[in-house]
Amino acid sequence: MTWFTIIIAGIITYFMRMTMVALVDRDLLGERVKAVLAYVPSAVFPAIIFPGIFINDYGNFIEMNDPKIFGAIVAILVGYFSRNVIATIISGLFSYWIIIFLL
Amino acid sequence: MLSKKQIFTKGILAVAPHMFSVIPFGIVCGAIGIELGFSPVLVYAMSIIIFGGASQIVFLQLLSGGASALIAVTSVGVINSRHLLYGAVLSEYLEKLSFIKKLLISYLVVDQGFAESNKFFQKNKNETNLHYHLLGSGGTLWICWQISTLAGIILGSFVPEELGLKFAVPLTFIAIVVQDIKKLDHVIVMITCGLSSLLFFDAPFKSYIIISPIIALFVAALVLRLKK
Numbered sequence: 605m606t607w608f609t610i611i612i613a614g615i616i617t618y619f620m621r622m623t624m625v626a627l628v629d630r631d632l633l634g635e636r637v638k639a640v641l642a643y644v645p646s647a648v649f650p651a652i653i654f655p656g657i658f659i660n661d662y663g664n665f666i667e668m669n670d671p672k673i674f675g676a677i678v679a680i681l682v683g684y685f686s687r688n689v690i691a692t693i694i695s696g697l698f699s700y701w702i703i704i705f706l707l
Numbered sequence: 708m709l710s711k712k713q714i715f716t717k718g719i720l721a722v723a724p725h726m727f728s729v730i731p732f733g734i735v736c737g738a739i740g741i742e743l744g745f746s747p748v749l750v751y752a753m754s755i756i757i758f759g760g761a762s763q764i765v766f767l768q769l770l771s772g773g774a775s776a777l778i779a780v781t782s783v784g785v786i787n788s789r790h791l792l793y794g795a796v797l798s799e800y801l802e803k804l805s806f807i808k809k810l811l812i813s814y815l816v817v818d819q820g821f822a823e824s825n826k827f828f829q830k831n832k833n834e835t836n837l838h839y840h841l842l843g844s845g846g847t848l849w850i851c852w853q854i855s856t857l858a859g860i861i862l863g864s865f866v867p868e869e870l871g872l873k874f875a876v877p878l879t880f881i882a883i884v885v886q887d888i889k890k891l892d893h894v895i896v897m898i899t900c901g902l903s904s905l906l907f908f909d910a911p912f913k914s915y916i917i918i919s920p921i922i923a924l925f926v927a928a929l930v931l932r933l934k935k
Contacts, residue, residue: 614756617783618814621787621790621813621814622814624793640927644793644795644796647900648793648900648923649818650884650923654901654902659908679878684888692882
């Protein structure tokens with residue numbers, strides 16, 4: 605039964621990936637829609653970023669002095685100026701670790 | 708003009724830095740499945756059949772918590788529905804591919820691969836064989852996801868939890884969008900999405916993950932209208 609459920613979940617996920625690429629003719633989308641689609645990364649990824657920072661494992665809001673907020677600010681600054689993905693992730697993690705392990 | 712191999716390599720290199728978050732997340736995902744009491748084969752099969760990190764964890768947590776199969780499947784569908792948006796964006800660059808190739812390449816589209824390949828596509832609209840970038844990025848993410856979930860299944864969560872490596876997930880996505888914070892319109896859209904995700908975090912089926920982008924895209928449409 606669990607196997608059957610996984611396969612259904614997999615088929616649904618695959619259809620989400622495939623539908624717009626393979627089944628929907630791009631010409632059906634108007635110019636306005638295409639212009640709005642340029643915002644997709646900015647409109648989607650904060651829904652992963654914000655809860656990942658501000659909500660803890662138990663589904664509660666963190667305190668405003670939580671080390672994750674500091675880590676995120678460091679990562680934003682380093683990322684903006686370095687334009688380097690590794691530097692962004694590492695600086696965020698290290699500043700987070702410095703606070704939780706050393707301070 | 709870049710060769711297929713050059714574009715493919717650029718795709719691999721573009722997602723390589725994201726392994727800092729993908730690999731620990733994969734290990735956790737594999738280990739959680741075993742801890743929740745599912746068979747190793749079943750937990751691993753999900754990495755091939757569903758191939759979507761967060762949705763795999765939620766799926767197993769729901770089933771082990773006694774939720775019905777319908778609720779588990781619905782949650783996976785809702786969490787992964789953001790791929791409809793990715794597909795709509797990518798279709799512009801993939802429209803010349805044959806139907807079969809479209810069917811195959813779609814399987815490899817995941818968050819980081821979409822983000823990095825889309826950036827490459829925007830800057831290199833005139834190149835041919837753009838899809839090799841997506842093959843490079845998606846293929847790399849696929850292989851690393853398989854290896855890391857397998858490692859988590861076999862070895863357990865051998866990455867110490869105190870390290871808080873889950874925090875690498877938001878950091879990865881910060882790295883993806885951070886250059887857009889110099890554009891006011893993008894900042895408005897990002898803040899709308901972020902605040903909506905906190906506001907709707909407790910909505911059923913983890914639906915904040917698609918509700919907030921939809922709200923943010925409506926705001927984007929408004930911003931576009933005001934800009935004219």
